[in-house]
Amino acid sequence: MKRKNWLNGFVLSLLLIAGLSETGISNAVASEQTADSETTAVESEAIAEATEAIKNAAYVGGETCTQCHEQEHKDWSGSYHDLAMQSANDETVLADFNDTRFDYFGITSEFYKRDDTFYVKTDGPDGRLTEYPIAYTFGVYPLQQYLIEFPGGRLQALNIVWDTRTAEEGGQKWFHLYPDEKITADDELHWTGLYQNWNYMCADCHSTDLQKNYQLSSDTFDTTWSDIDVSCEACHGPGSEHLRWAQNDELKDSIPNQGFPVSFDERQDVAWTINPETGIAERNKPRTTQKEIETCATCHSRRSTAHPGARPGDPLLDHFQVSLLDDPQLYHADGQVNGEVYVYGSFVQSKMYQAGVTCTDCHQPHSLKLRADGDQVCAQCHLPSKFDTESHHMHEPGSEGASCRNCHMPAKTFMGNDSRRDHSFRIPRPDLSDSLGTPNVCTACHNDKSNEWATKILSDKFGEPDQNHYAHALAAGRMGSPHAEALLSKLILDKTQPEIARATAATMLPDYLSQQSAQVLQMVAQSDEPLLGLGLSSAAERIPAQYRPIFTVPLLYDDSRITRGLAAQAMAGLPLNQYPDEVKTRYEEGLDDFVHANQFNADRPEALTNLANFYARQGLTTGAEEYYQKAIVKAPHYLPAQVNLAELYRNQGDEVRAREVLFTALEQVRETAVVQHALGLSYVREKQMDKALEHLALAAQSEGSPARYIYVYGVALDSVGQGEQAVSVLEQGLKSYPGNVEILSALVSINTKLGNTEKARRYQQQLGR
Template sequence: MIVSLACILIPGILYSVFMMLGEGRDGSKAVPLPLQTPSETVTHVKPVFSEPEYVGKSACVDCHQKEVEAWTGSHHDLAMQEVNQATVLGDFDQSEFEKDGEVTRFSKQGEVYYVTTVGPGGTAEKYRVAYVYGVFPLQQYLLELPGGRLQALSVSWDSRPQQEGGQRWFHLYPDQKIHHTEALHWSGMQQNWNFTCAECHSTNLDKNYDAQSDRYDTRWSELDVSCEACHGPASNHVEWAQQQDNSATELTSLNKGLTHVFNERQGVHWKSNAQTYNPQRSEPRRTETEIQTCAACHSRRAQLFEDDRKGQALMQSYLPSNLEPGLYHVDGQIDDEVYVYGSFLQSKMYAEGVTCSDCHNPHSLELKVSGNGVCLQCHNAEKFESVSHHFHQQDEPGSQCVDCHMPSKLFMQVDARRDHSFRIPRPDLSEQLGTPNACNQCHSDKSASWATDRINAWFPGPKPGHQQFAHALQAARLGAGDAEQQLVALLQRPDQPAIARATAAQSLGPYLSSQSLPELANALSDPDPLVRAGAVQAFDGLPAELRWQSLSPLLTDDIRVVRTLAASQLADISAQHISADQFSLLQSVVQEYEQAQKHNADTPASRVNLGNLYGSQSKWAAAQGEYQAAIKLDPGWIPAYINLADMHRIRGTDDEGKKILSDGIERNPDSAALYYSLGLLQIRLQDKDKALKSLAEAVQLSPENERYSYVYIVALMEMGQSAQARLVLQQSLKLNPNAANLRSLKNQLP
């Protein structure tokens, strides 16, 4: 049976962009909030504490001198600082840096530091440095722009010693020529401090973005990452400490007034298994308050709600990213900067109960023991710190545990970050899947096959390691014929990391059938909220009755991000199809979802999400306003054009949609997605000659995209251009040899 365009073009394209992940900069002129000063004496005991408030580091010093001393001078302490001679590390003595014909000049007048560089208008302007940002191995500088914005300059100072290549100005994106109108320009949205950086570089942040005026009034209580950034607002703890009788039962039962209690390691020790020499925790870790507190900043995630640090679980405010292309390789190794948490969740160490402070001093942020010593706190030195284990000369490269089990990758040009998934080197996967491996990272002159042979010689019948999901995720990314079966098999393995199973659940969306749908439905009740969240997102596009039946129980999920994700999938359900009580519940959770998007209304992703929400409710004017607001915030945000055009498709006004896509292409001529969407629209308008040109352009710009190729080939077949269709198919199969859709076309061509 010949596949017809009618089968694949009617639904249109609707992008869901619930998350905007990644580190960008979004700023405003920050004004410190006044600190709350605790009363000097409290002579009575309250049975219940009041709502906790932030009191500032000064309230902690007297009782916690050792911790404050360790914190002082740490990267948390120096995360962001006022500008003065002591804090500015860069050379501002009339120095210059040139890139792509543009010169950036650095100067100072007394204690005021200036940068002269090309600004948002395309001409060189002189800007005052508002704050220094970070300290090592690089330091950035925040410049003020109108609207309360603080922007991170892309020309940064390499603060490493000169003998290590430091003490110089450098550009974070040396291989990219960035126009002043682009979001990646230092003055653009992606370098905006207020949205992307501020939450994790200061304490008690209030972003205070006003969508109507497009202005920030960002405030904080402390400029850096201080005590309460991790321990939560401490007013009740200070009150407890000042009680004359602080042993009162009602107070101790309230955790001494603390919002976070980091007691996972209390009374716990590690012992070595007599047979395997592997370490074992003396008792299971039953909570992960510490890990989730660290993950609020040390993760690649979307922040959907304000996080006031009052002890709530991570996913009450944040949605961590899964093992997505561009962020992670298919085996889970880091590809982009993902900030540790998503890697650590994959590790056997996490599964066995290790916490962050088993290895790191949480106040100084340094390793608790240097070198291999940090691993040998738990692992048997006789077995693991020996040539018979690592097969390298002692104290030479390859003899350190991290060399093989925590390979590093360079980010921001000078900042090496280690992978925290603690995996066994798998050069055999490099051969099969093209993933990196620790062996060839050092032995770059050798092949992955050579490394595989060495591993097999040293460890006959080597174990695959804890992470056993690479082939399933590869199948999903390639659109392989057995992708559905492999994803279901991974989803059914509770021994595999939850983040991998969540990725499998989310990836099942395009492959759902009567066989896999029950397994996806089972994942909606998984004990891990990350898996539930992944499963919810796979229901996008399914019939309303099926979505309601499967997802409505999650409207009462105790994790806010999970229930709001469910609400976003059910927002189009009308009152006529469910009971009054059910509709009331749905509307209340939809409002939570709407609140999450409005919290991030300074990003085009959230404005598109709001547009999608209002469109699902047939609030067309509101939807159009949000899509247009997204384009205004970032003319390069492609989903805004596509979803706005799709709204016109739904309303039967494709001519308007055509104008929108054409405008998007004019602004973004290298966008394959825009050409593809325009090609679909032109087919609906029966302008097939122009449609072929648009689809051809999409394939040329993104030849690896199997969907674009498939639709273009089918269009060529229907237009009687079999020879060209066969040529495109051959080229596409070279790039996507496992793509089931493409292979299905081979026998249909004459």
């Protein structure tokens, strides 16, 4: 049951079978029925025991599988999964370690071999050139990284990497992952630092049955795996019960799924038939599960692991917190890829996903190769006589512009040379590029032409573009548009739109909470759609505390473990006396999940800060301070820990100590606007307005400054009698955030006070609209 009303109990119905007529029923038949019932009960008990055994099955190693599955092993051998991670030796190391050198901003690294070991001499955590043996290779094409062992069980990924492409393709050379930015030893992106740590960042997607095993008390890892690479059991699950099934004929009918936790049978008896009118294939029966897609998504998604131990077939959101579309660094407003997101978040936006396509409709599951070469994989479902024609793609046949993939799966390069295609299979929308600044493939190639030019060509050919695109709502939510609430609400309620886009709208709508949007969020809280629950629970802390339980209590009953934990932590510190015991139990269970998830990830400053925030909301200031300090020691650059620690001291009335933390943060964090804003408010509280304005100005004038910072700076200027300058600042801010309610309200108020009646009236009209 997804979300049940916590005011209701469970209702159990018992079906009583009685009153059988004696006529025509012999004792023999009755005895046979009794025997059948007993047999069924025995079989059911055996299946139940087998199911429980599968849950506790052990990993046996991929080599065991080759005894029976020779063809599958042959297909897998040499695949990217097979070569995901390997011990460093003459066969696996592809780079030139023949006394080669690489210069990076004046640091010359050397690569060489001594005896049977490969070495690099490069700048270590103290900035000094140090010799390190290469322990493992990581990946194989189009680049190969190298892992180096450090104390405490750490493996660190060197960010000087080898381009494994051919020389003709521009490869066979060393290059740095950050070629245009000098990354020194004190930078968080340095290869010895937190963000190049294999144990957290990379390990569980490059090896099988990965156990991170981090201990906060000693700050050490004891990370293990069953197979060094992505082997059979990474996708099929632990195989000990499958072996038992295979070796015992009498168990064939009593062990479900042949002993595996899941059976990938979603494509069984499925046929795709091309509709001659549309030229597009239709599935003969709907896809009813997500098991294949979510099993792939455990690695092929942008996500963080909250609860270890995921096995194939487990619900994705029981173990992983997946990224939605709200982060501009990951996705453009229309959902196109901006950062590394690993396919899932793109694919679930697509019409292919909605039509029932799974990963293995296009990709061979063992070799990982496409099921057909090039655009022929598209021709499986899209009639070439309709789509592979100049009348459709409007390019010279056989040219780059005529390729299905180049128009509908634009590629972006990550890690220097790794070109990856967007899997949202979208129609090019140059009209959105004009209005929202999103990229499009038309003018990316025809870079001497305008978006307006491309829009006209597409409109003349295919008709006016659909204006019911979720990009408009998500862009409004990001920019603080006065239309954001209405657009986000409409998107959430529109079930024809991708669930991930609607879930993203649910993360944004709490910032525009009103009586109308509250009703929409209540519907989200009661929804059976997993990503919607995730979206709301991840934003629940931004809902005012007095209203928060209205939305979070139903989420405590969500099917997804991640959502339940996020909902519970958003309720931490709120009074729960008026709720039934069952709600309190659900709350405690959710909190337990939240705490365990962050303890599991205590090697990260984000998790330590989450725990600190959790303690702070409950008034446990000693525990909160301890975890904030742990986070800062681990990652001095991590901004939330610094700012939240300062806020903890401020709440204790210690403004001086709070500012000490903030001034220290200015020297350690990259983006200082948040710190400058906090310092400005600190000085405002102590009525030191000269100092306050200095810091508020720096915050408001920073690149990409939030509308709130501009508003606060403008109001602060007005409060010291600098009304004209305040108007100038706010009007400049309005150019970046057109229609922002706070900025418009301030402009109405300040212009009225200054006697600028016409200006005030004009801004009042904008505010009304």
